[in-house]
Amino acid sequence: MANNMDDEDKKKKTDTQELKNVKFLPFSSCMDPGFWNKLCQQKLNEYRLSEDAIPIKGYYCNYLAENLPSFLNIDHSAWDIDDDVGTKHYKVLGSLKILNTIEDFKNFNYTKHLEDEGRMIWSEVMTKGPFKDPSLLNRFSLVTFPNLKKFTFHYWCLFPSLCPNKKFTIEGHPVNVNDCFSLDKMQKFVENYDKFKNELLQHQQSKNSCCAFLIDENDMNVHPFSYIQSLNEEEKKDHKIMLGFADPSTANSKPGWSLRNLLVLLSTHCYDLLNGKVRVLCLRDRTSNGVRHISHSIVLNVCLVRIDPQSDCPNVIGWERNSKEQLGPRFLDLSSGMDPYNLSESAVDLNLKLMKWRLVPDLDLEVISNSRCLLLGSGTLGCNVARCLLGWGVRNITFVDNARVSYSNPVRQSLFNFSDCLDGGKPKVACAAASIKQIFPLANAVGINLFIPMPGHPIPGINISQLHDSTCQDITHLIELIRAHDVIFLLMDTRESRWLPTLLGRSMEKIVLNVALGFDSYLIMRHGVGFSEVTKSDGVEGAWKVVPGSQLGCYFCNDIFSPGNSHLDRSLDQQCTVTRLGVPYVAASLAVELLVSLLNHPLKGQASAEIVNESVDGLPDSKEVSILGAIPHQIRGFLSNFCNIMPVCRSFNMCTACSQPVLEAYKRDGIEFLVKSINEPSSLEELTGLTKLHTDTKDIKIEELSDNEVSD
Amino acid sequence: MANNMDDEDKKKKTDTQELKNVKFLPFSSCMDPGFWNKLCQQKLNEYRLSEDAIPIKGYYCNYLAENLPSFLNIDHSAWDIDDDVGTKHYKVLGSLKILNTIEDFKNFNYTKHLEDEGRMIWSEVMTKGPFKDPSLLNRFSLVTFPNLKKFTFHYWCLFPSLCPNKKFTIEGHPVNVNDCFSLDKMQKFVENYDKFKNELLQHQQSKNSCCAFLIDENDMNVHPFSYIQSLNEEEKKDHKIMLGFADPSTANSKPGWSLRNLLVLLSTHCYDLLNGKVRVLCLRDRTSNGVRHISHSIVLNVCLVRIDPQSDCPNVIGWERNSKEQLGPRFLDLSSGMDPYNLSESAVDLNLKLMKWRLVPDLDLEVISNSRCLLLGSGTLGCNVARCLLGWGVRNITFVDNARVSYSNPVRQSLFNFSDCLDGGKPKVACAAASIKQIFPLANAVGINLFIPMPGHPIPGINISQLHDSTCQDITHLIELIRAHDVIFLLMDTRESRWLPTLLGRSMEKIVLNVALGFDSYLIMRHGVGFSEVTKSDGVEGAWKVVPGSQLGCYFCNDIFSPGNSHLDRSLDQQCTVTRLGVPYVAASLAVELLVSLLNHPLKGQASAEIVNESVDGLPDSKEVSILGAIPHQIRGFLSNFCNIMPVCRSFNMCTACSQPVLEAYKRDGIEFLVKSINEPSSLEELTGLTKLHTDTKDIKIEELSDNEVSD
Ligand SMILES: [Zn+2]
Ligand SMILES: [Zn+2]
Structure with a gap:
């Protein structure tokens, strides 16, 4: 109460x-x-x-x-x-x-x-x-x-x-x-x-x-x-x-x-x-x-x-x-x-992951970013390939070149500035590596100043007695570099310099991407990877246009196998300093994109290639594709009509760089074989029966020339 | 004797x-x-x-x-x-x-x-x-x-x-x-x-x-x-x-x-x-x-x-x-x-002249180098377009953007470094211009921090009473910029922002190059230049594939004229931050190359366009070419098959950006017409009868958002 x-x-x-x-x-x-x-x-x-x-x-x-x-x-x-x-x-x-x-x-x-x-x-x-x-x-x-x-x-x-x-x-x-x-x-x-x-x-x-x-x-x-x-x-x-x-x-x-x-x-x-x-x-x-x-x-x-x-x-x-x-x-x-x-x-990571999340859920970003890439040549192509790789998340990029930055370079070569040209020019490789780190400090970019030994071009300024040792040294260095990388880009401006890395890349089963430029055309090519029984394509309908990755030709197979394209090839590698500006930009980007597509194929470099045609809906008209699309053997493009064609060719059994006799000779005799081929190119001819890779140079005695090769 | x-x-x-x-x-x-x-x-x-x-x-x-x-x-x-x-x-x-x-x-x-x-x-x-x-x-x-x-x-x-x-x-x-x-x-x-x-x-x-x-x-x-x-x-x-x-x-x-x-x-x-x-x-x-x-x-x-x-x-x-x-x-x-x-x-000059001397004697380098280029957008595209222009000898490059350099930019945007991202990021345009001068000190590169007014996107943070004046100011600035340049590149990442410069470029008869990106595709388009009687193509065989330069469509004509391609178009402009790396590189280079080819045609922007096909020998299968080759209306490329197609389309008579009613309204009412269109996009719809350019945004009151738009 x-x-x-x-x-x-x-x-x-x-x-x-x-x-x-x-x-x-x-x-x-x-x-x-x-x-x-x-x-x-x-x-x-x-x-x-x-x-x-x-x-x-x-x-x-x-x-x-x-x-x-x-x-x-x-x-x-x-x-x-x-x-x-x-x-x-x-x-x-x-x-x-x-x-x-x-x-x-x-x-x-x-x-x-x-x-x-x-x-x-x-x-x-x-x-x-x-x-x-x-x-x-x-x-x-x-x-x-x-x-x-x-x-x-x-x-x-x-x-x-x-x-x-x-x-x-x-x-x-x-x-x-x-x-x-x-x-x-x-x-x-x-x-x-x-x-x-x-x-x-x-x-x-x-x-x-x-x-x-x-x-x-x-x-x-x-x-x-x-x-x-x-x-x-x-x-x-x-x-x-x-x-x-x-x-x-x-x-x-x-x-x-x-x-x-x-x-x-x-x-x-x-x-x-x-x-x-x-x-x-x-x-x-x-x-x-x-x-x-x-x-x-x-x-x-x-x-x-x-x-x-x-x-x-x-x-x-x-x-x-x-x-x-x-x-x-x-x-x-x-x-x-x-x-x-x-x-x-995190920001760079996100950009890449957005691609995966929004559009290509199965995109393997790690296989890309984990690829250790060796860039032979640090000119217009090398700079742009490096930039594209960096954008794809690749961290390990090694530049190889022996030139210095010259005044005409910066407007075409996207890793160099005017200041790099002063006082005779900085070495390109050191400069390119430093530039990559300025773009992305966590990148592991390295520059190696190396002259790539090539047949018919003995190392300049060296007498006969030193020649052997010196060539040996450079070859050994290149072998180590190729062994330590997963992907080898051939971005040089001479044909001959591509020979040794082509052979070594093939021998070590690396993915080799070769880019060569003409005035308004370009060639991007993935070399064959891996070894397999050569299958006869006779009698199999359509087999001519699908070639297993292990049987794809290299840059040196091409001339001989496709004589109809020899005009194109001759025009490449000889005019690199006078290409239309877009040529190296387009070629470098397409080379990296081809790599990225290839890495996303289960067979990687061993993936088959076939001729790719455009189709009405813009999708590749091909069965041999990765989740990102076509993985052609070659992309040959022409700025004169803004078109690409995608031929495919088998490796040539007399190729000076990738044929069995050459690979076996290297396997058997090692560096000695390479040194001999470089110092006496005729030995290579004898082995394969092919014509010389180089043109003789007159033997007029000119001491000062050697250190001042034109390069771009 | x-x-x-x-x-x-x-x-x-x-x-x-x-x-x-x-x-x-x-x-x-x-x-x-x-x-x-x-x-x-x-x-x-x-x-x-x-x-x-x-x-x-x-x-x-x-x-x-x-x-x-x-x-x-x-x-x-x-x-x-x-x-x-x-x-x-x-x-x-x-x-x-x-x-x-x-x-x-x-x-x-x-x-x-x-x-x-x-x-x-x-x-x-x-x-x-x-x-x-x-x-x-x-x-x-x-x-x-x-x-x-x-x-x-x-x-x-x-x-x-x-x-x-x-x-x-x-x-x-x-x-x-x-x-x-x-x-x-x-x-x-x-x-x-x-x-x-x-x-x-x-x-x-x-x-x-x-x-x-x-x-x-x-x-x-x-x-x-x-x-x-x-x-x-x-x-x-x-x-x-x-x-x-x-x-x-x-x-x-x-x-x-x-x-x-x-x-x-x-x-x-x-x-x-x-x-x-x-x-x-x-x-x-x-x-x-x-x-x-x-x-x-x-x-x-x-x-x-x-x-x-x-x-x-x-x-x-x-x-x-x-x-x-x-x-x-x-x-x-x-x-x-x-x-x-x-x-x-001299070195840069030589590189270009070698091209002329060795390969294209009639190449007009001066018409290229004298072109004053306005780059609207200083992202991945803007950076690469600028680099390609610089390589072609272009001295006068003006960047327009209002973003700052962010951490994800440098690996994709070739004029920025990591250090440009620190402390909130430098303004992109100033940074890009400075970078150009570091590459080539004699270049005349300018950065203009400007938000490009666009329909349905009133300038943020401004109340209605200020809106008119502010929009006017920005439009006037853009008009001055377009007038002072010869070539306008549209390199933005939104569709709407392209409207005003498209209209102004068309009105002032400038060459307008429009680049838009998808995940693995790109569109490069030269807008029509000049005015002429619209000719009926009916009855003339083949006329459908050759269109005079004055009758070429613009970016906004495209959707409506080619509904079959609308899927492609929709995918563009919406995903620019998640393109394959090569897309902006290839697109930027091709846009510059298209410009260079076009400038070497006697009619310049008014040159006719036709659908270009590849031919066996790699030369363009077209009569409408410059000394450098094809000058298509559009290049649509696909990294999924490494192919380009080159459609051509006429300007659309109801286009919101380039049709006669729009151009006449601008001629008659000047800036007032533009301000009205931007602040009240419905007025533009009424004029042309087309659907809205923009999607409405919910009017929830969110003050802080405006200054922190995502951009890349
Ligand atoms: Zn071979
Ligand atoms: Zn239009």
């Missing part, structure tokens, strides 16, 4: 008092840079273009100093949703939605997302599950567009809260806990609370539920939140039940945001039990100067709003305001704070 | 004396850097690849101090063969042979050249012309390979001298002139010599002949060299004739090289007259400390060698020795001494 009286009295009081709306301090999202970093990694390596919601966790605490924002922390551990957040933190589960473009982010339906998130809370309320685990009422959602190239982030956080039609009101003012309870009662509460919390923390299942609890004001006993369900009207009379929650708020007069949904839960299921009111302990559990105290906690007498559990989901609010206190997303620029090398690496 | 006795006596004496061979001091070529400079200019601008002998002149003097080499000077005036060389210099005519490659220089038939040059002297001897003009016996020849890129020169000088079977000998030792003549006689000689020389120098024809003369020892009178021909045996007895010549030698005991052929002339025609001997005054005419003296002159008694004028040409000698005193060419490196900017300019 006394209780009833008290209640009646109170009701009268409140009727006369002016009821104030409860003001809640919203959460402030606090994103650790580690979170964004991890997000970028996850997106690059796992989510890619998926926009599915990803479960993550955040946490808040109730020990923050006065006037700090009510932080909801999200850090690098956000993805480990089952992990503990520590005894002083309260876990909040959330969802992460990563959008792929700024347009998607702009056009995202934030209203619908809010409603969806609200409905999730409401369904929890309806199931009464939060009585057992009140943390189910705490949720957040993060919508973001991470610009992985720039390391900038657009994001917007939602802390969904259900809003009954009427607002929660408060009787009187929020009161400090010290003004409500005696010191004795306070101590008793703390003891009981710690005991209660420790018990819950023992068990994985109950851990999270300690964010809210009940207090019996009579004895300051602390009960789990679910305790309220076990009380019947009768029992309830013997208790003076109070709601307690770990309050993230730091404001004197405002409870934290997480109280909202707790009140909705009580309003929905316990309005009558509580007579429409609940006394709330907003527990703020601080430690300052080594002393723990809860004296900043406040107590509110909240008037509930009856909510019909059968009703529709109440309104939802909860989008965070931005720095201008407006409802809108936030923007974060982390680029300055991050290691620029990492930024560069 | 007395004379006879004397002669007999002398003969006896000489018989008993040991006769020594006359040693001649050879000429040393002395090439002024100005000569090489002029040679480079002449080769670049006039001779080009011609190897014809070019007449030049050199000169020597007889006043050099003792022990200096006997210089034959060749300087920048060498080409002015008729010009005076000054009264103290003696002109020598010569020939200049410029070889084009180091191989040509190595393989040059120096022996034959020597013989040829000798025969020229011999034919002069036989004609007796040198009696009238003894300078005809002095000749030189210069064979050179000038490396115009490096400003290094290989050269070899020849001073051809005929050698009789027996050598010229000398009686006794060379004697100083002071020991031969009294002071009185010497003074008399000088007076007579000066008078003689001055008379000859009065007349152009006789000027050069003063290099040799005759002296009557009796009275020290000086006679022209031809005087000897007028003497008969009788007259000769009354004179004591002595040969005088301006001696370039500085050696005490050796006459200069120019005496050789004089002695051959006398040996051939005057052996008997002179009784096989001639006394020679090697006149060295110096001035030291303001005093003129000839006291270093020497006198020789030379025994001639009888030469039958009917005989074959005697042996010839005369190749100069090099710095190692060996018979071989010399090498000169002028690169360090020259202005590097000039070196760079």
